[in-house]
Amino acid sequence: MSVATATARDTVRIATGRSRDRSAASLVFLGLLWFSLFFGVMVLVVLITDTAIAGSGRFDSALVTGYDSTLYPERTGFRAGILGSLWLMLFTAVMAVPLGIAAAVYLEEFADSTRWYNRIIEVNLQNLAAVPSIVYGLLAVAVMALIGIERKGIVLGGAIALALLILPVIIITTREAVRAVPEEIRQGSLALGATTWQTTWRQVLPSAVPGIATGTILGLSRAIGEAAPLLMLGLASSVRFDPEGMMSPITALPIQIYGLSSSSQQAFQDAASAAIIVLLVMILSLNGLAIFIRNKFQRSW
Protein backbone atom coordinates (compact mmCIF):
# COMPACT_ATOMS: atom_id res chain seq x y z
CA MET A 1 0.00 0.00 0.00
CA SER A 2 2.59 2.52 1.16
CA VAL A 3 5.00 1.36 -1.52
CA ALA A 4 2.36 1.89 -4.13
CA THR A 5 1.65 5.41 -2.84
CA ALA A 6 5.34 6.29 -2.85
CA THR A 7 5.75 5.02 -6.39
CA ALA A 8 2.73 6.97 -7.48
CA ARG A 9 4.10 10.11 -5.89
CA ASP A 10 7.47 9.64 -7.61
CA THR A 11 5.74 9.17 -10.92
CA VAL A 12 3.78 12.34 -10.43
CA ARG A 13 6.91 14.29 -9.50
CA ILE A 14 8.80 13.08 -12.52
CA ALA A 15 5.84 13.64 -14.78
CA THR A 16 5.43 17.27 -13.72
CA GLY A 17 9.12 17.87 -14.28
CA ARG A 18 9.60 19.31 -10.82
CA SER A 19 11.76 16.52 -9.44
CA ARG A 20 14.90 18.65 -9.37
CA ASP A 21 13.34 22.06 -8.86
CA ARG A 22 13.76 21.55 -5.12
CA SER A 23 17.56 21.28 -5.25
CA ALA A 24 19.52 23.81 -3.23
CA ALA A 25 20.84 25.61 -6.29
CA SER A 26 17.38 25.93 -7.78
CA LEU A 27 15.95 27.34 -4.58
CA VAL A 28 18.77 29.87 -4.24
CA PHE A 29 18.22 30.87 -7.87
CA LEU A 30 14.49 31.28 -7.30
CA GLY A 31 15.24 33.34 -4.20
CA LEU A 32 17.49 35.63 -6.24
CA LEU A 33 14.78 36.08 -8.83
CA TRP A 34 12.29 37.01 -6.11
CA PHE A 35 14.84 39.44 -4.73
CA SER A 36 15.29 41.13 -8.14
CA LEU A 37 11.55 41.38 -8.51
CA PHE A 38 10.96 42.98 -5.16
CA PHE A 39 14.14 45.04 -4.82
CA GLY A 40 12.56 47.90 -6.73
CA VAL A 41 9.44 47.78 -4.60
CA MET A 42 11.55 47.90 -1.44
CA VAL A 43 13.40 50.95 -2.73
CA LEU A 44 10.09 52.59 -3.56
CA VAL A 45 8.71 51.90 -0.08
CA VAL A 46 11.86 53.32 1.56
CA LEU A 47 11.75 56.35 -0.75
CA ILE A 48 8.11 57.16 -0.03
CA THR A 49 8.38 56.50 3.71
CA ASP A 50 11.57 58.53 4.11
CA THR A 51 10.19 61.43 2.08
CA ALA A 52 6.80 61.38 3.79
CA ILE A 53 8.42 61.44 7.24
CA ALA A 54 10.71 64.32 6.24
CA GLY A 55 7.79 66.25 4.81
CA SER A 56 5.25 65.32 7.46
CA GLY A 57 5.56 68.68 9.21
CA ARG A 58 4.51 70.49 6.07
CA PHE A 59 1.23 68.85 5.10
CA ASP A 60 -0.71 72.06 5.66
CA SER A 61 -2.86 74.22 3.43
CA ALA A 62 -0.02 76.71 2.81
CA LEU A 63 1.80 73.95 0.94
CA VAL A 64 -0.64 73.99 -1.96
CA THR A 65 -2.23 77.44 -1.67
CA GLY A 66 0.77 79.65 -0.92
CA TYR A 67 3.52 80.99 -3.17
CA ASP A 68 7.15 80.29 -2.47
CA SER A 69 8.74 82.46 0.15
CA THR A 70 12.39 83.04 0.97
CA LEU A 71 11.51 85.08 4.05
CA TYR A 72 9.41 82.41 5.72
CA PRO A 73 10.88 79.03 4.70
CA GLU A 74 8.47 77.21 7.02
CA ARG A 75 5.50 78.67 5.13
CA THR A 76 6.77 78.35 1.56
CA GLY A 77 4.18 76.93 -0.83
CA PHE A 78 3.93 75.39 -4.26
CA ARG A 79 0.79 76.98 -5.68
CA ALA A 80 2.64 78.41 -8.70
CA GLY A 81 4.36 75.09 -9.39
CA ILE A 82 1.22 72.98 -9.13
CA LEU A 83 -0.77 75.35 -11.36
CA GLY A 84 2.18 75.62 -13.74
CA SER A 85 2.43 71.84 -14.05
CA LEU A 86 -1.31 71.56 -14.72
CA TRP A 87 -1.16 74.26 -17.40
CA LEU A 88 1.84 72.60 -19.01
CA MET A 89 0.00 69.28 -19.00
CA LEU A 90 -3.07 70.80 -20.65
CA PHE A 91 -1.16 72.51 -23.46
CA THR A 92 1.10 69.50 -23.93
CA ALA A 93 -1.97 67.32 -24.43
CA VAL A 94 -3.54 69.80 -26.86
CA MET A 95 -0.40 69.72 -29.00
CA ALA A 96 0.73 66.12 -28.72
CA VAL A 97 -2.48 64.07 -28.69
CA PRO A 98 -4.00 64.96 -32.11
CA LEU A 99 -0.61 64.78 -33.83
CA GLY A 100 0.28 61.51 -32.13
CA ILE A 101 -3.02 59.86 -33.01
CA ALA A 102 -2.84 61.07 -36.62
CA ALA A 103 0.69 59.71 -37.04
CA ALA A 104 -0.23 56.39 -35.45
CA VAL A 105 -3.34 56.01 -37.63
CA TYR A 106 -1.28 56.71 -40.74
CA LEU A 107 1.33 54.12 -39.81
CA GLU A 108 -1.21 51.42 -38.91
CA GLU A 109 -4.04 51.96 -41.41
CA PHE A 110 -2.58 53.71 -44.44
CA ALA A 111 1.15 53.15 -44.65
CA ASP A 112 2.65 50.50 -46.88
CA SER A 113 5.40 49.22 -44.62
CA THR A 114 7.51 48.04 -47.54
CA ARG A 115 8.09 51.62 -48.72
CA TRP A 116 11.47 53.01 -47.68
CA TYR A 117 10.06 56.27 -46.26
CA ASN A 118 7.65 54.40 -44.02
CA ARG A 119 10.49 52.23 -42.74
CA ILE A 120 12.48 55.39 -41.98
CA ILE A 121 9.55 56.69 -39.93
CA GLU A 122 9.46 53.39 -37.99
CA VAL A 123 13.15 53.34 -37.11
CA ASN A 124 13.09 57.05 -36.40
CA LEU A 125 10.24 56.63 -33.92
CA GLN A 126 12.07 53.93 -32.01
CA ASN A 127 15.09 56.20 -31.82
CA LEU A 128 13.06 59.26 -30.75
CA ALA A 129 11.53 57.31 -27.87
CA ALA A 130 15.04 56.87 -26.46
CA VAL A 131 16.43 60.38 -27.07
CA PRO A 132 17.34 61.96 -23.70
CA SER A 133 14.65 64.33 -22.47
CA ILE A 134 17.17 67.14 -22.01
CA VAL A 135 17.80 67.15 -25.77
CA TYR A 136 14.10 67.87 -26.38
CA GLY A 137 14.58 70.93 -24.19
CA LEU A 138 17.32 72.18 -26.52
CA LEU A 139 15.08 71.50 -29.53
CA ALA A 140 12.26 73.51 -27.97
CA VAL A 141 14.71 76.38 -27.36
CA ALA A 142 15.47 76.34 -31.09
CA VAL A 143 11.77 76.15 -32.02
CA MET A 144 11.04 79.16 -29.81
CA ALA A 145 13.87 81.08 -31.47
CA LEU A 146 12.49 80.05 -34.86
CA ILE A 147 9.01 81.43 -34.17
CA GLY A 148 10.61 84.56 -32.78
CA ILE A 149 9.66 84.38 -29.10
CA GLU A 150 12.43 85.61 -26.86
CA ARG A 151 10.78 85.40 -23.45
CA LYS A 152 12.24 82.57 -21.41
CA GLY A 153 10.41 80.22 -19.12
CA ILE A 154 6.90 80.59 -20.50
CA VAL A 155 4.02 78.11 -20.84
CA LEU A 156 4.33 77.77 -24.62
CA GLY A 157 8.02 76.83 -24.62
CA GLY A 158 7.63 74.26 -21.85
CA ALA A 159 4.57 72.74 -23.50
CA ILE A 160 6.39 72.45 -26.85
CA ALA A 161 9.29 70.64 -25.17
CA LEU A 162 7.01 68.22 -23.30
CA ALA A 163 4.79 67.64 -26.37
CA LEU A 164 7.85 66.72 -28.47
CA LEU A 165 9.01 64.48 -25.65
CA ILE A 166 5.80 62.46 -25.30
CA LEU A 167 4.84 62.40 -28.99
CA PRO A 168 6.73 59.12 -29.63
CA VAL A 169 5.15 57.59 -26.50
CA ILE A 170 1.64 58.51 -27.69
CA ILE A 171 2.32 57.26 -31.22
CA ILE A 172 3.65 53.92 -29.98
CA THR A 173 0.80 53.26 -27.53
CA THR A 174 -1.87 54.40 -30.02
CA ARG A 175 -0.45 52.04 -32.62
CA GLU A 176 -0.74 49.17 -30.17
CA ALA A 177 -4.35 50.10 -29.39
CA VAL A 178 -5.23 50.37 -33.09
CA ARG A 179 -3.47 47.10 -33.88
CA ALA A 180 -5.53 45.35 -31.20
CA VAL A 181 -8.76 46.03 -33.13
CA PRO A 182 -9.46 42.80 -35.04
CA GLU A 183 -9.09 42.73 -38.81
CA GLU A 184 -12.67 41.39 -39.18
CA ILE A 185 -14.09 44.76 -38.06
CA ARG A 186 -12.21 46.52 -40.86
CA GLN A 187 -13.11 43.92 -43.45
CA GLY A 188 -16.78 44.07 -42.47
CA SER A 189 -16.77 47.83 -42.84
CA LEU A 190 -14.91 47.76 -46.16
CA ALA A 191 -17.24 45.07 -47.47
CA LEU A 192 -20.19 47.38 -46.84
CA GLY A 193 -18.59 49.96 -49.07
CA ALA A 194 -16.85 52.21 -46.57
CA THR A 195 -13.57 53.78 -47.60
CA THR A 196 -10.38 53.26 -45.58
CA TRP A 197 -10.85 56.57 -43.78
CA GLN A 198 -14.53 55.93 -43.01
CA THR A 199 -13.54 52.54 -41.62
CA THR A 200 -10.81 54.11 -39.50
CA TRP A 201 -12.95 56.98 -38.24
CA ARG A 202 -16.19 55.11 -37.57
CA GLN A 203 -14.99 51.64 -36.61
CA VAL A 204 -11.33 51.39 -35.68
CA LEU A 205 -10.80 54.60 -33.68
CA PRO A 206 -13.94 54.28 -31.49
CA SER A 207 -12.90 50.74 -30.58
CA ALA A 208 -9.36 51.87 -29.82
CA VAL A 209 -10.33 54.86 -27.64
CA PRO A 210 -9.73 53.16 -24.25
CA GLY A 211 -6.25 52.04 -25.31
CA ILE A 212 -5.42 55.47 -26.73
CA ALA A 213 -6.68 57.22 -23.58
CA THR A 214 -4.59 54.93 -21.37
CA GLY A 215 -1.45 55.57 -23.41
CA THR A 216 -2.05 59.31 -23.52
CA ILE A 217 -2.56 59.59 -19.77
CA LEU A 218 0.59 57.57 -19.10
CA GLY A 219 2.48 59.86 -21.48
CA LEU A 220 1.15 62.93 -19.68
CA SER A 221 2.07 61.49 -16.30
CA ARG A 222 5.61 61.16 -17.62
CA ALA A 223 5.54 64.75 -18.86
CA ILE A 224 4.35 66.16 -15.54
CA GLY A 225 7.37 64.72 -13.71
CA GLU A 226 9.99 65.95 -16.17
CA ALA A 227 12.31 68.73 -15.12
CA ALA A 228 15.33 68.50 -17.42
CA PRO A 229 13.80 69.89 -20.65
CA LEU A 230 12.10 72.68 -18.66
CA LEU A 231 15.46 73.66 -17.17
CA MET A 232 16.83 74.14 -20.70
CA LEU A 233 13.94 76.52 -21.41
CA GLY A 234 14.86 78.61 -18.42
CA LEU A 235 11.81 78.01 -16.23
CA ALA A 236 12.43 79.83 -12.97
CA SER A 237 12.01 77.99 -9.69
CA SER A 238 10.46 81.03 -8.03
CA VAL A 239 7.34 82.54 -9.57
CA ARG A 240 4.86 84.38 -7.36
CA PHE A 241 1.78 84.62 -9.57
CA ASP A 242 -0.61 82.25 -11.33
CA PRO A 243 -0.19 81.41 -15.02
CA GLU A 244 -2.41 83.66 -17.17
CA GLY A 245 -1.88 82.48 -20.73
CA MET A 246 0.41 80.85 -23.25
CA MET A 247 3.03 83.59 -22.87
CA SER A 248 2.92 83.73 -19.10
CA PRO A 249 6.18 82.95 -17.23
CA ILE A 250 5.65 79.89 -15.05
CA THR A 251 7.39 77.38 -12.89
CA ALA A 252 6.63 73.68 -12.52
CA LEU A 253 6.49 71.44 -9.48
CA PRO A 254 9.59 69.36 -10.42
CA ILE A 255 11.53 72.56 -11.09
CA GLN A 256 10.59 73.93 -7.66
CA ILE A 257 11.67 70.66 -6.04
CA TYR A 258 14.99 70.83 -7.90
CA GLY A 259 15.44 74.43 -6.82
CA LEU A 260 14.82 73.67 -3.16
CA SER A 261 16.79 70.44 -2.91
CA SER A 262 20.10 72.26 -3.24
CA SER A 263 19.12 74.56 -0.39
CA SER A 264 20.96 74.13 2.89
CA GLN A 265 18.02 75.26 5.03
CA GLN A 266 16.21 72.40 6.74
CA ALA A 267 12.79 74.05 6.34
CA PHE A 268 13.23 74.22 2.56
CA GLN A 269 14.30 70.56 2.39
CA ASP A 270 11.22 69.56 4.38
CA ALA A 271 9.04 71.62 2.06
CA ALA A 272 10.67 69.87 -0.93
CA SER A 273 9.88 66.49 0.65
CA ALA A 274 6.24 67.47 1.10
CA ALA A 275 6.14 68.75 -2.51
CA ILE A 276 7.50 65.40 -3.71
CA ILE A 277 4.58 63.66 -2.01
CA VAL A 278 2.19 66.09 -3.78
CA LEU A 279 3.89 65.33 -7.12
CA LEU A 280 3.75 61.58 -6.51
CA VAL A 281 0.05 61.82 -5.60
CA MET A 282 -0.61 63.69 -8.86
CA ILE A 283 1.30 61.09 -10.89
CA LEU A 284 -0.22 58.12 -9.08
CA SER A 285 -3.75 59.45 -9.58
CA LEU A 286 -3.05 59.83 -13.31
CA ASN A 287 -1.75 56.27 -13.39
CA GLY A 288 -4.76 55.09 -11.41
CA LEU A 289 -7.05 56.82 -13.89
CA ALA A 290 -5.26 55.10 -16.77
CA ILE A 291 -5.61 51.68 -15.13
CA PHE A 292 -9.29 52.39 -14.35
CA ILE A 293 -10.00 53.30 -17.98
CA ARG A 294 -8.19 50.23 -19.21
CA ASN A 295 -10.05 47.86 -16.91
CA LYS A 296 -13.46 49.46 -17.29
CA PHE A 297 -13.64 50.20 -21.00
CA GLN A 298 -11.16 47.99 -22.76
CA ARG A 299 -12.82 45.31 -24.86
CA SER A 300 -11.27 41.94 -25.28
CA TRP A 301 -12.11 40.63 -28.72
Add this chain to the structure above:
Amino acid sequence: MSSNNTAGAGPSLGAGLPGASVNLGRKPRPGETAIKAVLFVSAMLSVAITVGILVALVEPVIHFFAEVPFGDFFSFDEGQRFAVFPLITATLMTTAIALMVSVPLGLGAAMYLSEYASRRARKYLKPTVELLAGVPSVVYGFFAVMFVTPTLLQDILGLGVGFTNALAAGLVLGVMIIPTIASLAEDAFSAVPQALRQGSYAMGANRMQTTLRVVLPAALSGVAAAIVLGLSRAVGETMIVALAAGSQKNFSLNPLEGMQTMTGFMATTAGGENPVGSTSYNTLFAVGLTLFVITFVINMVSIALVRRYRQAY
Protein backbone atom coordinates in the same frame (compact mmCIF):
# COMPACT_ATOMS: atom_id res chain seq x y z
CA MET B 1 -39.06 44.90 -49.84
CA SER B 2 -35.61 45.80 -48.73
CA SER B 3 -34.28 42.32 -49.37
CA ASN B 4 -35.77 42.50 -52.81
CA ASN B 5 -34.04 45.81 -53.35
CA THR B 6 -30.55 44.62 -52.37
CA ALA B 7 -30.94 41.47 -54.38
CA GLY B 8 -31.85 43.52 -57.41
CA ALA B 9 -29.26 46.24 -56.96
CA GLY B 10 -26.29 43.89 -56.67
CA PRO B 11 -26.19 42.37 -60.13
CA SER B 12 -27.53 45.46 -61.89
CA LEU B 13 -24.38 47.39 -60.92
CA GLY B 14 -22.18 45.00 -62.84
CA ALA B 15 -24.74 44.41 -65.53
CA GLY B 16 -25.13 48.10 -66.25
CA LEU B 17 -21.48 48.39 -67.25
CA PRO B 18 -20.80 45.57 -69.62
CA GLY B 19 -17.14 44.92 -70.23
CA ALA B 20 -15.93 47.78 -68.02
CA SER B 21 -13.97 46.48 -65.03
CA VAL B 22 -15.01 48.61 -62.08
CA ASN B 23 -12.05 48.91 -59.72
CA LEU B 24 -13.31 50.98 -56.82
CA GLY B 25 -9.80 50.99 -55.32
CA ARG B 26 -8.63 53.23 -58.17
CA LYS B 27 -11.59 55.59 -58.02
CA PRO B 28 -10.35 59.13 -57.27
CA ARG B 29 -11.54 60.26 -53.85
CA PRO B 30 -10.21 63.76 -53.17
CA GLY B 31 -11.39 63.82 -49.53
CA GLU B 32 -9.76 60.50 -48.79
CA THR B 33 -6.50 61.58 -50.45
CA ALA B 34 -6.45 64.85 -48.51
CA ILE B 35 -6.96 63.04 -45.20
CA LYS B 36 -4.24 60.57 -46.06
CA ALA B 37 -1.92 63.47 -46.86
CA VAL B 38 -2.64 65.14 -43.50
CA LEU B 39 -1.98 61.90 -41.64
CA PHE B 40 1.20 61.32 -43.63
CA VAL B 41 2.45 64.80 -42.73
CA SER B 42 1.78 64.07 -39.04
CA ALA B 43 3.81 60.88 -39.30
CA MET B 44 6.61 62.64 -41.17
CA LEU B 45 6.72 65.19 -38.36
CA SER B 46 8.59 62.62 -36.29
CA VAL B 47 11.33 62.58 -38.91
CA ALA B 48 11.23 66.37 -38.96
CA ILE B 49 11.81 66.32 -35.19
CA THR B 50 15.00 64.31 -35.61
CA VAL B 51 16.20 66.64 -38.37
CA GLY B 52 15.14 69.59 -36.21
CA ILE B 53 17.17 68.28 -33.27
CA LEU B 54 20.26 68.02 -35.49
CA VAL B 55 19.79 71.50 -36.96
CA ALA B 56 18.97 73.03 -33.56
CA LEU B 57 22.15 71.55 -32.10
CA VAL B 58 24.54 72.00 -35.02
CA GLU B 59 23.90 75.70 -35.63
CA PRO B 60 25.00 76.98 -32.19
CA VAL B 61 27.85 74.44 -32.23
CA ILE B 62 29.24 76.05 -35.41
CA HIS B 63 29.28 79.39 -33.59
CA PHE B 64 30.86 77.67 -30.62
CA PHE B 65 33.76 76.25 -32.62
CA ALA B 66 34.29 79.59 -34.31
CA GLU B 67 35.37 80.91 -30.92
CA VAL B 68 36.72 77.87 -29.10
CA PRO B 69 39.50 75.72 -30.64
CA PHE B 70 38.72 72.01 -31.09
CA GLY B 71 41.56 71.15 -28.73
CA ASP B 72 39.95 73.08 -25.87
CA PHE B 73 36.69 71.16 -26.25
CA PHE B 74 38.13 67.69 -26.85
CA SER B 75 40.39 67.94 -23.85
CA PHE B 76 40.90 65.85 -20.73
CA ASP B 77 41.98 68.86 -18.70
CA GLU B 78 39.40 69.31 -15.94
CA GLY B 79 40.60 72.87 -15.34
CA GLN B 80 39.72 73.80 -18.92
CA ARG B 81 36.28 75.46 -19.03
CA PHE B 82 35.16 73.82 -22.26
CA ALA B 83 36.70 70.34 -21.84
CA VAL B 84 34.20 67.59 -22.61
CA PHE B 85 36.15 64.42 -21.81
CA PRO B 86 35.97 64.79 -18.00
CA LEU B 87 32.18 65.02 -18.44
CA ILE B 88 32.13 61.90 -20.62
CA THR B 89 34.21 59.86 -18.17
CA ALA B 90 31.90 60.93 -15.33
CA THR B 91 28.89 59.86 -17.41
CA LEU B 92 30.57 56.52 -18.09
CA MET B 93 31.23 56.12 -14.36
CA THR B 94 27.62 56.72 -13.24
CA THR B 95 26.35 54.63 -16.16
CA ALA B 96 28.64 51.70 -15.31
CA ILE B 97 27.48 51.72 -11.68
CA ALA B 98 23.86 51.94 -12.83
CA LEU B 99 24.27 48.93 -15.13
CA MET B 100 25.89 46.89 -12.36
CA VAL B 101 22.67 47.38 -10.39
CA SER B 102 20.09 47.20 -13.14
CA VAL B 103 21.40 44.40 -15.37
CA PRO B 104 21.28 41.58 -12.77
CA LEU B 105 18.12 42.87 -11.11
CA GLY B 106 16.35 43.66 -14.39
CA LEU B 107 17.22 40.30 -15.93
CA GLY B 108 16.25 38.49 -12.71
CA ALA B 109 12.87 40.18 -12.65
CA ALA B 110 12.39 39.41 -16.35
CA MET B 111 13.29 35.74 -15.86
CA TYR B 112 10.82 35.41 -13.02
CA LEU B 113 8.04 37.12 -14.95
CA SER B 114 8.61 35.14 -18.11
CA GLU B 115 9.64 31.68 -16.83
CA TYR B 116 8.20 31.29 -13.34
CA ALA B 117 5.19 33.53 -12.81
CA SER B 118 1.72 32.28 -13.68
CA ARG B 119 -0.39 34.33 -16.07
CA ARG B 120 -2.37 35.73 -13.17
CA ALA B 121 0.68 36.62 -11.11
CA ARG B 122 2.30 38.30 -14.09
CA LYS B 123 -0.76 40.49 -14.52
CA TYR B 124 -0.13 42.03 -11.10
CA LEU B 125 3.66 41.78 -10.86
CA LYS B 126 4.51 43.48 -14.15
CA PRO B 127 2.80 46.81 -13.33
CA THR B 128 4.46 46.69 -9.91
CA VAL B 129 7.91 46.57 -11.51
CA GLU B 130 6.92 49.28 -13.98
CA LEU B 131 5.80 51.53 -11.15
CA LEU B 132 9.49 52.31 -10.64
CA ALA B 133 9.65 53.92 -14.07
CA GLY B 134 6.79 56.26 -13.18
CA VAL B 135 8.66 58.02 -10.40
CA PRO B 136 10.03 61.37 -11.68
CA SER B 137 13.81 61.53 -11.92
CA VAL B 138 13.98 64.67 -9.78
CA VAL B 139 12.42 62.62 -6.98
CA TYR B 140 15.09 59.94 -7.38
CA GLY B 141 17.73 62.65 -7.35
CA PHE B 142 16.37 64.11 -4.13
CA PHE B 143 16.28 60.59 -2.63
CA ALA B 144 19.94 60.05 -3.62
CA VAL B 145 21.03 63.27 -1.93
CA MET B 146 18.83 63.05 1.16
CA PHE B 147 18.85 59.31 1.87
CA VAL B 148 21.32 57.22 -0.15
CA THR B 149 24.39 59.39 0.46
CA PRO B 150 23.94 60.38 4.13
CA THR B 151 22.07 57.36 5.50
CA LEU B 152 23.00 54.39 3.34
CA LEU B 153 26.55 55.19 2.22
CA GLN B 154 27.85 57.27 5.14
CA ASP B 155 26.01 55.90 8.19
CA ILE B 156 25.24 52.28 7.31
CA LEU B 157 28.16 51.40 5.02
CA GLY B 158 30.61 53.87 6.59
CA LEU B 159 32.07 55.03 3.26
CA GLY B 160 33.95 58.31 3.15
CA VAL B 161 31.84 59.89 0.45
CA GLY B 162 31.20 63.58 -0.08
CA PHE B 163 27.83 65.33 -0.23
CA THR B 164 27.75 64.55 -3.94
CA ASN B 165 29.35 61.42 -5.35
CA ALA B 166 29.13 59.22 -8.43
CA LEU B 167 28.27 56.12 -6.39
CA ALA B 168 24.95 57.36 -4.96
CA ALA B 169 23.93 58.79 -8.34
CA GLY B 170 24.84 55.56 -10.13
CA LEU B 171 23.01 53.33 -7.65
CA VAL B 172 19.77 55.32 -7.83
CA LEU B 173 20.10 55.61 -11.62
CA GLY B 174 20.38 51.82 -11.67
CA VAL B 175 17.12 51.42 -9.76
CA MET B 176 15.43 53.78 -12.16
CA ILE B 177 16.35 51.77 -15.28
CA ILE B 178 15.45 48.33 -13.84
CA PRO B 179 11.98 48.47 -15.48
CA THR B 180 13.45 49.44 -18.88
CA ILE B 181 15.71 46.40 -18.89
CA ALA B 182 13.16 44.08 -17.25
CA SER B 183 10.33 44.78 -19.66
CA LEU B 184 12.41 44.51 -22.86
CA ALA B 185 14.22 41.40 -21.61
CA GLU B 186 10.88 39.81 -20.70
CA ASP B 187 9.68 40.38 -24.26
CA ALA B 188 12.82 38.65 -25.51
CA PHE B 189 12.38 35.68 -23.13
CA SER B 190 8.71 35.31 -24.05
CA ALA B 191 9.63 35.26 -27.74
CA VAL B 192 11.68 32.07 -27.25
CA PRO B 193 9.58 29.21 -28.68
CA GLN B 194 8.00 26.84 -26.18
CA ALA B 195 9.49 23.88 -28.09
CA LEU B 196 12.99 24.79 -26.90
CA ARG B 197 11.84 24.69 -23.26
CA GLN B 198 10.00 21.43 -23.76
CA GLY B 199 13.07 19.91 -25.40
CA SER B 200 15.13 20.97 -22.43
CA TYR B 201 12.66 19.51 -19.91
CA ALA B 202 12.53 16.29 -21.95
CA MET B 203 16.28 15.94 -21.51
CA GLY B 204 15.77 16.09 -17.74
CA ALA B 205 16.77 19.69 -17.10
CA ASN B 206 14.97 21.56 -14.33
CA ARG B 207 13.56 25.05 -14.58
CA MET B 208 16.73 26.84 -13.50
CA GLN B 209 18.86 24.94 -16.01
CA THR B 210 16.30 25.56 -18.74
CA THR B 211 16.14 29.26 -17.95
CA LEU B 212 19.88 29.80 -17.77
CA ARG B 213 21.15 27.41 -20.42
CA VAL B 214 18.36 27.38 -23.00
CA VAL B 215 16.12 30.44 -22.72
CA LEU B 216 18.83 32.99 -21.88
CA PRO B 217 21.20 32.04 -24.75
CA ALA B 218 18.28 31.82 -27.17
CA ALA B 219 17.13 35.32 -26.20
CA LEU B 220 20.62 36.78 -26.10
CA SER B 221 20.25 39.41 -28.81
CA GLY B 222 17.01 40.64 -27.23
CA VAL B 223 18.65 40.73 -23.82
CA ALA B 224 21.55 42.66 -25.32
CA ALA B 225 19.07 45.12 -26.85
CA ALA B 226 17.45 45.58 -23.42
CA ILE B 227 20.80 46.30 -21.79
CA VAL B 228 21.83 48.68 -24.55
CA LEU B 229 18.55 50.60 -24.22
CA GLY B 230 19.09 50.77 -20.45
CA LEU B 231 22.57 52.12 -21.17
CA SER B 232 21.09 54.82 -23.38
CA ARG B 233 18.61 55.80 -20.64
CA ALA B 234 21.40 55.99 -18.07
CA VAL B 235 23.61 58.15 -20.28
CA GLY B 236 20.81 60.62 -21.01
CA GLU B 237 19.23 60.84 -17.56
CA THR B 238 19.65 64.32 -16.11
CA MET B 239 18.08 65.16 -12.78
CA ILE B 240 19.58 62.33 -10.70
CA VAL B 241 23.13 63.13 -11.75
CA ALA B 242 22.55 66.89 -11.66
CA LEU B 243 21.56 66.63 -8.00
CA ALA B 244 23.63 63.72 -6.73
CA ALA B 245 26.75 63.28 -8.87
CA GLY B 246 28.29 66.72 -8.39
CA SER B 247 28.72 70.01 -10.17
CA GLN B 248 32.51 70.12 -10.53
CA LYS B 249 34.40 68.66 -13.47
CA ASN B 250 36.51 65.86 -12.10
CA PHE B 251 38.60 63.54 -14.25
CA SER B 252 38.73 60.64 -11.81
CA LEU B 253 38.03 56.94 -11.60
CA ASN B 254 37.06 57.04 -7.91
CA PRO B 255 33.29 56.59 -7.60
CA LEU B 256 33.34 58.03 -4.08
CA GLU B 257 34.20 61.47 -5.45
CA GLY B 258 31.78 63.99 -6.88
CA MET B 259 32.01 64.42 -10.64
CA GLN B 260 29.96 66.37 -13.17
CA THR B 261 28.40 64.38 -16.02
CA MET B 262 27.40 65.66 -19.46
CA THR B 263 23.75 66.08 -18.52
CA GLY B 264 24.71 67.49 -15.11
CA PHE B 265 26.82 70.12 -16.86
CA MET B 266 23.92 71.02 -19.13
CA ALA B 267 21.50 71.39 -16.22
CA THR B 268 23.94 73.64 -14.33
CA THR B 269 24.76 75.76 -17.38
CA ALA B 270 21.13 76.25 -18.39
CA GLY B 271 20.20 77.18 -14.82
CA GLY B 272 22.99 79.77 -14.66
CA GLU B 273 22.85 83.33 -15.92
CA ASN B 274 24.45 82.87 -19.34
CA PRO B 275 23.11 85.26 -21.98
CA VAL B 276 21.68 83.56 -25.09
CA GLY B 277 24.26 83.37 -27.86
CA SER B 278 27.29 83.71 -25.58
CA THR B 279 30.07 81.15 -25.81
CA SER B 280 29.16 79.70 -22.38
CA TYR B 281 25.59 79.29 -23.53
CA ASN B 282 26.69 77.62 -26.76
CA THR B 283 28.75 75.13 -24.76
CA LEU B 284 25.36 73.75 -23.75
CA PHE B 285 24.67 72.86 -27.36
CA ALA B 286 28.15 71.46 -27.97
CA VAL B 287 27.75 69.09 -25.02
CA GLY B 288 24.14 68.42 -26.06
CA LEU B 289 25.22 67.42 -29.55
CA THR B 290 27.89 65.11 -28.10
CA LEU B 291 25.22 63.54 -25.90
CA PHE B 292 22.77 63.19 -28.78
CA VAL B 293 25.37 61.53 -31.02
CA ILE B 294 26.38 59.08 -28.28
CA THR B 295 22.77 58.09 -27.45
CA PHE B 296 21.87 57.95 -31.16
CA VAL B 297 24.61 55.40 -31.84
CA ILE B 298 23.59 53.38 -28.76
CA ASN B 299 19.90 53.43 -29.79
CA MET B 300 20.70 52.28 -33.31
CA VAL B 301 22.68 49.33 -31.90
CA SER B 302 19.68 48.46 -29.71
CA ILE B 303 17.21 48.71 -32.62
CA ALA B 304 19.44 46.49 -34.79
CA LEU B 305 19.67 43.91 -31.99
CA VAL B 306 15.89 43.86 -31.51
CA ARG B 307 15.45 43.30 -35.23
CA ARG B 308 17.84 40.34 -35.04
CA TYR B 309 15.90 38.50 -32.36
CA ARG B 310 12.58 39.23 -34.06
CA GLN B 311 13.96 37.60 -37.19
CA ALA B 312 15.37 34.61 -35.34
CA TYR B 313 11.97 33.24 -34.30
